[in-house]
Amino acid sequence: MLKIMDGRSEVDWSHSDPDSADVLMISCDQTDETQRWERSDKPRIVVYHGNQQKPASPFILQHPFRVMQLLSVLDEVADTLSSGGASPSH
Numbered sequence: 001m002l003k004i005m006d007g008r009s010e011v012d013w014s015h016s017d018p019d020s021a022d023v024l025m026i027s028c029d030q031t032d033e034t035q036r037w038e039r040s041d042k043p044r045i046v047v048y049h050g051n052q053q054k055p056a057s058p059f060i061l062q063h064p065f066r067v068m069q070l071l072s073v074l075d076e077v078a079d080t081l082s083s084g085g086a087s088p089s090h
Contacts, residue, residue, distance in 0.1 A: 004067050011078045023077050028055050043077045 002015060018024055018037065026034045028048035037044060046057040047065075054060065058080075059073050 001067060001070065005071060005074075008067075009071055009074055009078070011074070013074060022081060023074075025061075028052055043080055045073055045077065 002013060005013065021042065023043050023045065024037050024040065025045045025047060026037050028034075028046050043059060044057065045059040045061060046055045047061045047063050048055055049063050054062075059077055061069060061073055
Protein backbone atom coordinates (compact mmCIF):
# COMPACT_ATOMS: atom_id res chain seq x y z
CA MET A 1 0.00 0.00 0.00
CA LEU A 2 2.94 2.34 0.61
CA LYS A 3 3.82 2.21 -3.10
CA ILE A 4 0.30 3.31 -4.01
CA MET A 5 0.59 6.22 -1.56
CA ASP A 6 4.01 7.34 -2.81
CA GLY A 7 3.91 11.03 -3.70
CA ARG A 8 0.35 11.56 -2.47
CA SER A 9 1.26 12.76 1.00
CA GLU A 10 3.33 15.68 2.24
CA VAL A 11 5.39 13.18 4.22
CA ASP A 12 7.37 10.26 2.78
CA TRP A 13 6.12 7.28 4.75
CA SER A 14 8.06 4.03 4.97
CA HIS A 15 7.61 0.72 6.71
CA SER A 16 9.85 -0.09 9.67
CA ASP A 17 9.88 -2.25 12.76
CA PRO A 18 7.74 -0.98 15.66
CA ASP A 19 10.68 -0.05 17.88
CA SER A 20 12.11 2.42 15.36
CA ALA A 21 8.82 3.66 13.86
CA ASP A 22 7.44 7.13 14.56
CA VAL A 23 3.85 5.92 14.15
CA LEU A 24 2.28 2.55 14.92
CA MET A 25 -0.61 0.80 13.19
CA ILE A 26 -2.16 -1.64 15.60
CA SER A 27 -5.15 -3.91 15.67
CA CYS A 28 -8.09 -3.14 17.89
CA ASP A 29 -7.81 -6.72 19.19
CA GLN A 30 -6.29 -6.95 22.65
CA THR A 31 -3.10 -9.02 22.56
CA ASP A 32 0.10 -8.77 24.56
CA GLU A 33 1.67 -6.97 21.59
CA THR A 34 -1.11 -4.38 21.19
CA GLN A 35 -1.17 -3.76 24.94
CA ARG A 36 2.59 -3.16 24.83
CA TRP A 37 2.16 -0.48 22.16
CA GLU A 38 -0.81 1.13 23.94
CA ARG A 39 1.63 2.22 26.63
CA SER A 40 3.89 3.85 24.03
CA ASP A 41 4.08 7.61 23.52
CA LYS A 42 4.03 7.06 19.77
CA PRO A 43 0.88 7.97 17.85
CA ARG A 44 -1.15 4.85 17.11
CA ILE A 45 -3.52 4.25 14.23
CA VAL A 46 -5.99 1.67 15.50
CA VAL A 47 -7.51 -0.60 12.85
CA TYR A 48 -10.84 -2.21 13.66
CA HIS A 49 -13.40 -4.29 11.79
CA GLY A 50 -16.91 -2.99 11.14
CA ASN A 51 -18.38 -5.58 13.47
CA GLN A 52 -16.29 -4.26 16.38
CA GLN A 53 -17.01 -1.26 18.53
CA LYS A 54 -15.31 1.91 17.31
CA PRO A 55 -12.17 2.40 19.44
CA ALA A 56 -11.68 5.51 21.55
CA SER A 57 -8.54 6.68 19.82
CA PRO A 58 -7.71 9.89 17.92
CA PHE A 59 -6.50 7.94 14.86
CA ILE A 60 -8.68 5.07 13.63
CA LEU A 61 -9.34 3.16 10.43
CA GLN A 62 -12.22 0.78 9.84
CA HIS A 63 -11.07 -2.30 7.94
CA PRO A 64 -11.31 -2.66 5.02
CA PHE A 65 -10.23 0.88 4.22
CA ARG A 66 -9.30 2.76 1.07
CA VAL A 67 -5.91 4.29 0.39
CA MET A 68 -7.39 7.79 0.56
CA GLN A 69 -8.74 7.09 4.06
CA LEU A 70 -5.28 5.95 5.16
CA LEU A 71 -3.72 9.06 3.60
CA SER A 72 -6.16 11.26 5.50
CA VAL A 73 -5.31 9.62 8.83
CA LEU A 74 -1.57 9.77 8.08
CA ASP A 75 -1.86 13.48 7.31
CA GLU A 76 -3.57 13.98 10.68
CA VAL A 77 -0.76 12.05 12.38
CA ALA A 78 1.89 14.08 10.53
CA ASP A 79 0.22 17.32 11.67
CA THR A 80 0.25 16.05 15.26
CA LEU A 81 3.89 15.03 15.04
CA SER A 82 4.98 18.33 13.49
CA SER A 83 3.11 20.37 16.08
CA GLY A 84 4.85 18.34 18.78
CA GLY A 85 8.29 19.08 17.34
CA ALA A 86 8.93 15.60 15.96
CA SER A 87 9.78 14.97 12.32
CA PRO A 88 7.66 12.10 10.94
CA SER A 89 9.49 9.64 8.76
CA HIS A 90 7.71 6.29 9.26
